[in-house]
Amino acid sequence: MVGRVGRRRAVASLNTAAAEAGVRLGQAVAHATAMVPGLVLQDLDPAGDAAALDRLALWAQRLYSPVVAADAPDGLVIDATGAAHLCGGEEKMLIDIRARLEKVGLQSQVAIADTWGAAHALARYARRAIFVAEPGVIGRHVSGLPVSALRLPISTVEALGRLGFDTIGELEATSKGPLAHRVGYAPVRRLDQAFGRHAEPIEPVMAPETLTARRAFAEPIGAPETMARYVTQLVAELCAGLEAVSLGARRLDAYFVRVDNRTETARIAMAAPSRDAKRLARLLCEKLETVDPGFGVEKIILAAPGAESLVFKQTESLGDAEGSADLSGLVDTLTNRLGAGHVYRLASAESDLPERSVRAAPALETVEDFSWPLDWPRPARLFARPEPVETVALLPDAPPAAFTWRGVRRRVRCADGPERVFGEWWKADAELARSRDYYQVEDDAGERFWLYRDGDGEDPATGSQRWFIAGIFA
């Protein structure tokens, strides 16, 4: 498998035969092909690999434990707490996992340990196909392993190597404060996670206590209308279940188990907890077009993970309610269609710099009016990145007499300003002395622009004294 490291094509993964022929991970492709004639190259497909890993996680979840997650790029992490006994013990469970993977042609190394970090390291570096670590003595097992077992970026591992740290044990023995100073906080955090001093929750594919509604079909279904009908029924069922316990769903996961044992999923998210069956069914049915039923779906499971409390509320029955309308339905529809973070409000942020003075807030958050005085005109369009302009202007504080922007020269007919904005020294040291002078200028045609000079026009410490265009007025 060939991947890219920077601009270089390099070996990203290899099989046993290639390793025996002398190919190494991270080697340049040209080098490897010269060394081993007839080397079969294939491009790395990270998205495909991640998808396959997710499918594997869903499979493992069905067989072993409800809390399973993909441990990218090449592993699975299973929370076996209270689940191993179902396979007859921890070792038997590992043997079973390995045997099942072998059956479908996957070579695997499995390990079980007290923490995710330790299990990750042992599975990859213990040189044993199956490793069961005794509980309570993580240090004894992992101290001999190389620091690269700690799930650190390659650059950090190299930096640690330069400092003389080869094994986890050496790293653990040193004092953490200076270490964090030298190479960053990541190795310390990973160490703490591996030794169980720092909790590391596994985001499960589905939580065990999730409210679900499921239906199995004697005959697999595949027609979109049929799927939509059953999904609607399941949503109604689930909503009845939610109502019984006064909960509302923030997320709905629909799992479609296909006859070829793959599971397709559809997920919707709500801005506010809801158990309105009609609305949820409509949102979910919109997502159905992304579900490939393959040769047919034999089981649909609908889950509401992380349901939140939602108590009964008196609804208005006479006329329209005064005040704000309930927008959560619209926000949910748009969010599920456009993606999270694409439906928002703009709220004021505590900053004098125009680019920083507005922040995106969640769509259902009540935002306050702008706190700054609105008697200074503000442009309708503000460039995310101010563009430099060529100007003719008197120093120190006169507005430009003419400026050239995007190749067009404009004579300034009248101008207003300056409005001085000072750098925010509490954000960055470099801004300590900086200032900007903003001017509203109008050209002969009547177009109004917002220009600023980087600096106060006198002191070079305040900025480059160059002019920029910040926005366009209505």
Next chain:
Amino acid sequence: MSLHRSPAALDALRRQVRLIELADCATGRVLPFGVAGIDDRLPGQGLAMGALHEVAGGAEGALHGAAAASFAAGILARADGPVLWCLRQRDLFAPALAQAGLPPKRVIFAEAGDEAAILGAMEEGLKYRGLAGVVGEVAKLSMTASRRLQLAAEKSGQMAIAIRRWRRIADAADLGQPTAAATRWRVSALPSSPLPTAGVGRPRWLLELLRCRAGEAFDIEIEACDAKGHLRLPAAMADRSASPQPGQERAAA
């Protein structure tokens, strides 16, 4: 051809057609501008609520649409309820909307990746009762797309405003293509109202109504929206009020 000169029979027919049109709409409500020069020349003495309106910028405004956005904000500022604003680029500056009368608590933004998604989001917003209106910034507006928006607006009685904004000046000729919109406006920046001292006065626009269903096209010079979204006819220099404006105070500073 003006109404008062046409035969009485034709007049009666016009009224009938108007009634039939109104019967389909959720409401025949209109939103007056409060400026006699505009309202008198619009059918129903104002901008129809349950309808699609197109707004474009003139000259370079076709690219940045600053005046068009401000004009749209000023219209919806005078209506009641929240506003859904669908856009592709996040370059709209919220304080300017607040200065046109549309405070941040009344606007929800939906950012879409392509034009089709913007039109879809607008239609979704129009279906959803309880909004004052929906604004979308689009370049292309086909007959089919505009008819869908117009029908959705008619059904719910909420105003739809399509801000036409192109990437190149040459594309702005697209504004001549027919759409199902009830009105089509072009807003161009004019030199601002003169002040007795140096400085920039209240912005002025050339407001052109290029197309109007059951109405006549016209153009008018107007002063831009104030903090409540109201337009104003420019005062003649002779009877200018002497009240100080924000621009003057700054100019003197």
